[in-house]
Structure formats: structure tokens, C-alpha cells
Amino acid sequence: MxxxxxxxxxxxxxxxxxxxxxxxxxxxxxxxxxxxxxxxxxxxxxxxxxxxxxxxxxxxxxxxxxxxxxxxxxxxxxxxxxxxxxxxxxxxxxxxxxxxxxxxxxxxxxxxxxxxxxHTNRRPFWPDPVPAEVRVRLIEAARTESSWLALLVGTVAVAGFAEIATSADRVLRRDPAYQAEMAAWRPAIPEHARAPLAEPQDLLPQRFFSERRRAPGHDYEPEPLIGILGVPGDTKADQSNAGQAMQKVLLTATAAGLDTALISQPIEVPAARDQLRRTLGRPGHPQIVIRFGYGNPTGATPRRDAAEVSLPGGTLVPGIPGA
Missing domain, CATH: 3.40.109.10 (NADH Oxidase)
Structure with missing residues (x-):
């Protein structure tokens, strides 16, 4: 056997x-x-x-x-x-x-x-464009996992997405439970992996995990490469499959020398997610947003020990409540 x-x-x-x-x-x-x-x-x-x-x-x-x-x-x-x-x-x-x-x-x-x-890189990327052949590889990586990756092209498309993402971020910040959960999980992300404090000129929202301001002249890229990954359906299996596709896209980007950061606020707010879906005009449902670019390397975040996450055979694991 x-x-x-x-x-x-x-x-x-x-x-x-x-x-x-x-x-x-x-x-x-x-x-x-x-x-x-x-x-x-x-x-x-x-x-x-x-x-x-x-x-x-x-x-x-x-x-x-x-x-x-x-x-x-x-x-x-x-x-x-x-x-x-x-x-x-x-x-x-x-x-x-x-x-x-x-x-x-x-x-x-x-x-x-x-x-x-x-590693997730939440810091500003350089303005260097991602070559066309690398973009094709990213799109193909999603396709081979039964998903799609829509890369936003042009300032109008990026600005439209930024408006949706910023609006979703505002909705989340008005929720006391969200704020409490952010504070509780803040220690899970070490300082070296956090984004600097947002500035008024920033196009995209950031989670407030850090109190550190960035050095002058280190603005986020004015026209970031944004990819929206989606799948045909929205069942539990579709979402798990989207996770596989997301990881293949992220590793394809890493192998090509790119840095990546995940943006999930417009997915976390149902109204924003629906607006994003209608804006894209694609069949299916967006599951995650990825920012691609070239940046200074950041260190890894700590992981749980293998012994902590490995179960003996026969162990019963309940489902997530409400899921």
C-alpha cells in the first residue's frame, strides 16, 4: 500500500x-x-x-x-x-x-x-514596473489552480480599486470588535514586518500594527501593480481552493524576484466585495487582493512549532463556529 x-x-x-x-x-x-x-x-x-x-x-x-x-x-x-x-x-x-x-x-x-x-512585505515598493512576461506567469499560476487573477491596468482602474479598499477600511475601523481583535493580534506580527504609519498621500489602506513613521521620501508607489484573485464559486471548497491558487501565485512571484503584500479589507466587508465583483465584471467571486512589486527584503514572521500543530491520529477537531 x-x-x-x-x-x-x-x-x-x-x-x-x-x-x-x-x-x-x-x-x-x-x-x-x-x-x-x-x-x-x-x-x-x-x-x-x-x-x-x-x-x-x-x-x-x-x-x-x-x-x-x-x-x-x-x-x-x-x-x-x-x-x-x-x-x-x-x-x-x-x-x-x-x-x-x-x-x-x-x-x-x-x-x-x-x-x-x-514573506509579506508591507513596506513601500520601488517604482520599477513588473515585466510583462512575469505578469503572464502570475496569471497562468492562478489559472492552473482553477482560479483567475485580474491585474489592474492604468491609473483609473487602480484609483477605482483604492476607493473601494479605503471605504472598506473605514467601515472596519468603526467596529469596536474589529479594533479589539487587531489589538489582540498585534504581537503576532513583529515590528520588522509591520507597515509604517499611513500618510495622507497614501493610495491604499494599511493595518495599524505599527507606530513607526517612514523616512521622508519613502512613499508607497504611485501606481502599484494590484492583482485580484477570484474563483468561479464561493463555497467552502472554492475558498480553500482559492487559498491554494493564492499561494501558487505568491510563490511564482517570489521565484521571479517580486515582493508581495496581501490586501483583504475589501473582501472582509460584504458590500465592498460585491462592488469589487461588479467592477471587475468577471464571473465568480474575488477572494483576495495582492500587491506586487520590488522592495527591500523583510524578515520572516515567527511560526508555531511543528509539535504544536501536529495532532495524533484519531484526534477529533471541531469546525470553526459559525463557519
Whole structure:
């Protein structure tokens, strides 16, 4: 029988925990069960004020699933993935079963090697444009994971998105529960990874995790490259799949030398998300926004220890309440 082992689980977890998550909440757990690697949403790490439906947790677990896929493929042990495979376990996001062994492809090796180098960069990027051939690779990365990536072109499109994102940010800031949750999770993002305080001329909103002002002349780029990632549907499985696509896009960008930052305020506010969907005119639902560019490197954010997120076989994991 072709089954995964404890060594395979450790390899998968070591890569999976490097995925991004809202406020660095790291809402995932892992289990080896019946020779399969399973990925769960951790109800203890939920964000009830911002993520009432569990969307952000599913996106993060989807991204972790993609990293685990790459780690297993890079070791010659690729996986077949089923999302939300068992309705009796609502917290189970993905089950990875061992497929036929084979050498990794060049693309798998390249993206796997990019995992430790992918970090969210919330600071200003340089004004250098992203080459057309790299943009094509980003769009293709989303397409191969049954998703789409709409890159905004021109000042009018970017300004229109900025208006939606800023309006959504204002709505969130008026919510006391949102403010309290932001304060509670602030320590999860170290100072070196935080964005500097916003300035009046800034085009896009920033989370207020830092009290540090940026040096004069270090403005955010006037015409950032913005990508909006979406999927045809909006079920739980669609959202988890969008997380996989998001991670493939992020790793493709990292392998091409780009920095990235995630913008989720217009997804967190239903009215703003619907306005964004109508503005794009694409079938399906936007799931996350990504800012691409070139910038000074930033360090990694801390991750939970593998022992803390690995479960013994047979452990029951409840679903996220309200999700």
C-alpha cells in the first residue's frame, strides 16, 4: 500500500506552516490518518470579528495545503488532494493521499525552493514596473489552480480599486470588535514586518500594527501593480481552493524576484466585495487582493512549532463556529 509516513508528515508540515494567514493567525492543524496527510482549520485560532464565516481560515489552510503538496512532490511523493472530503468533519480542509511516486518537475522544485523566501512585505515598493512576461506567469499560476487573477491596468482602474479598499477600511475601523481583535493580534506580527504609519498621500489602506513613521521620501508607489484573485464559486471548497491558487501565485512571484503584500479589507466587508465583483465584471467571486512589486527584503514572521500543530491520529477537531 502506498501511504504517507511520519517523515512525510513532518516534511509537509515544515513547509505548510510557512503559508500566509490573516494577522499571522496560523489557523491550521495537521494529522496523519490512514496513510493520508490531513489539514484542519484550528478553531482556537479563529478571528471572530473579522472572519465570521471562516473564509480567512479556509484561505490560509488552502495555502498551507499547497505548500504541503509542493513538499511532498519535491521528495518524489506527490499527493492527490481532496478538499472538504468528509461532511462529518467540518473542520477538515484537505486530505492528501499518496499518488504514484515520480521525480519532481522543474516547476515544483522552483516553487518549493521559494517557500522559505516568501514573506509579506508591507513596506513601500520601488517604482520599477513588473515585466510583462512575469505578469503572464502570475496569471497562468492562478489559472492552473482553477482560479483567475485580474491585474489592474492604468491609473483609473487602480484609483477605482483604492476607493473601494479605503471605504472598506473605514467601515472596519468603526467596529469596536474589529479594533479589539487587531489589538489582540498585534504581537503576532513583529515590528520588522509591520507597515509604517499611513500618510495622507497614501493610495491604499494599511493595518495599524505599527507606530513607526517612514523616512521622508519613502512613499508607497504611485501606481502599484494590484492583482485580484477570484474563483468561479464561493463555497467552502472554492475558498480553500482559492487559498491554494493564492499561494501558487505568491510563490511564482517570489521565484521571479517580486515582493508581495496581501490586501483583504475589501473582501472582509460584504458590500465592498460585491462592488469589487461588479467592477471587475468577471464571473465568480474575488477572494483576495495582492500587491506586487520590488522592495527591500523583510524578515520572516515567527511560526508555531511543528509539535504544536501536529495532532495524533484519531484526534477529533471541531469546525470553526459559525463557519
Amino acid at each position: 502506498n501511504a504517507y509516513t511520519e517523515d512525510d508528515l513532518r516534511r509537509a508540515v515544515d513547509a505548510a506552516v510557512r503559508a500566509p494567514s490573516l494577522h499571522n493567525s496560523q489557523p491550521w492543524l495537521f494529522r496523519l490518518s490512514g496513510g493520508a496527510v490531513e489539514i484542519f482549520a484550528d478553531p482556537a485560532r479563529r478571528l471572530p470579528a473579522i472572519d465570521r464565516t471562516g473564509w480567512a481560515a479556509r484561505m490560509a489552510c488552502g495555502a498551507a495545503t499547497y505548500n504541503a503538496r509542493l513538499a511532498l512532490a519535491a521528495s518524489g511523493r506527490p499527493a492527490e488532494v481532496r478538499l472538504h472530503p468528509d461532511p462529518r468533519e467540518p473542520g477538515l480542509i484537505a486530505r492528501l493521499t499518496a499518488a504514484r511516486q515520480r521525480p519532481p518537475t522543474y516547476a515544483e522544485t522552483e516553487l518549493y525552493d521559494a517557500i522559505p523566501h516568501r
